[in-house]
Amino acid sequence: MAVPPAPDVEPVSGEDADQQHESHDRSSTSPGFRLVLAVVLVLVLVGSLVSTGLLLASRTSAASGGLPGRVGALLSGENAVAAEREAVLSVATQFMLRVNTYGPEDLAEDGTMPDYRERVGELITPAFRADFEQQVGTAELTVAQAQLGRQAEIYGAGVSGMDADSATALVAGAFVNSYPGSGKRADERIETDPAPFRVRVSLVKVSGEWLVDDFTPVTGSGVTLDPSESPEPGADPSTAPDAPGADDPSPTAEPTEDEQ
Numbered sequence: 280m281a282v283p284p285a286p287d288v289e290p291v292s293g294e295d296a297d298q299q300h301e302s303h304d305r306s307s308t309s310p311g312f313r314l315v316l317a318v319v320l321v322l323v324l325v326g327s328l329v330s331t332g333l334l335l336a337s338r339t340s341a342a343s344g345g346l347p348g349r350v351g352a353l354l355s356g357e358n359a360v361a362a363e364r365e366a367v368l369s370v371a372t373q374f375m376l377r378v379n380t381y382g383p384e385d386l387a388e389d390g391t392m393p394d395y396r397e398r399v400g401e402l403i404t405p406a407f408r409a410d411f412e413q414q415v416g417t418a419e420l421t422v423a424q425a426q427l428g429r430q431a432e433i434y435g436a437g438v439s440g441m442d443a444d445s446a447t448a449l450v451a452g453a454f455v456n457s458y459p460g461s462g463k464r465a466d467e468r469i470e471t472d473p474a475p476f477r478v479r480v481s482l483v484k485v486s487g488e489w490l491v492d493d494f495t496p497v498t499g500s501g502v503t504l505d506p507s508e509s510p511e512p513g514a515d516p517s518t519a520p521d522a523p524g525a526d527d528p529s530p531t532a533e534p535t536e537d538e539q
Contacts, residue, residue: 363446364438366489371448371480372433374402374491379454379476381418382428390423391416404483404490428457428468444484449497451477 377398385392396415400408421427433452440447453473460467477497482489 364441367438367441367446367448367482368436370402370482370489370491371450372436374399374480374494375450375452375476375478376431376433377402379429379431379452381422382430382457383422383426384428386419386423390419392419392422402491404485404492407490407492426459430455430457432473439479446482446484446489448480448482449477450480451475 377395381392381395385395387393392415396412399411399415403411431452431454433450435452436448436450438446438448453475455473456471457468459465460469478494479497480491481493481495483492484490
């Protein structure tokens with residue numbers, strides 16, 4: 280088989296080669312080429328910024344603080360939304376524990392319970408504290424006269440709503456009242472049956488701190504801090520109107536996903 284001859288290639292002299300390289304360099308650095316390159320780089324940069332912004336918004340949409348705080352949370356891998364929810368739950372559950380835990384050991388010489396007031400006051404807004412201070416006197420009087428004691432337990436809690444500066448939590452639990460015994464049981468304290476409660480706690484963020492602004496039973500009404508009508512030992516605790524949510528006799532299971 281015949282092989283066609285290779286085409287003749289005219290050798291390029293050194294001067295011609297230099298001119299070709301110079302022409303190529305001029306074409307690659309021409310204004311048009313630089314403009315196209317700049318447009319491509321700008322599009323890449325804009326795309327990166329948009330992707331970062333979407334990721335930042337999705338990861339920190341409910342987080343507190345400004346953009347620097349959100350960027351820091353994103354870069355550190357911290358789930359800011361989860362942290363806020365944990366803070367809300369912690370304050371809500373601690374409030375229900377503190378408001379329903381007191382007794383003769385809290386009484387001062389003047390018949391008030393200053394430590395109890397302070398424990399609860401640390402977790403509530405100034406506006407709500409004014410209401411609390413108006414009601415706590417009745418509880419103090421009952422503790423002083425009847426030596427009533429109360430201990431609370433939390434069964435479960437969940438956040439049902441939250442934005443940047445307000446939140447709502449559902450808290451389920453029960454409290455037990457106790458009284459001094461008499462006769463052969465004078466050295467004992469007699470406890471009532473547990474009185475269940477299911478409460479909706481409203482919180483607001485004040486100076487970066489979550490505080491309780493109000494609380495109401497999930498069902499029913501008549502929530503007060505007045506223990507004067509507390510169930511006597513052995514009475515049906517579901518009839519006690521003084522406890523948060525105690526007028527709801529339904530089981531106090533942890534809030535469901537629908538409620539949250």
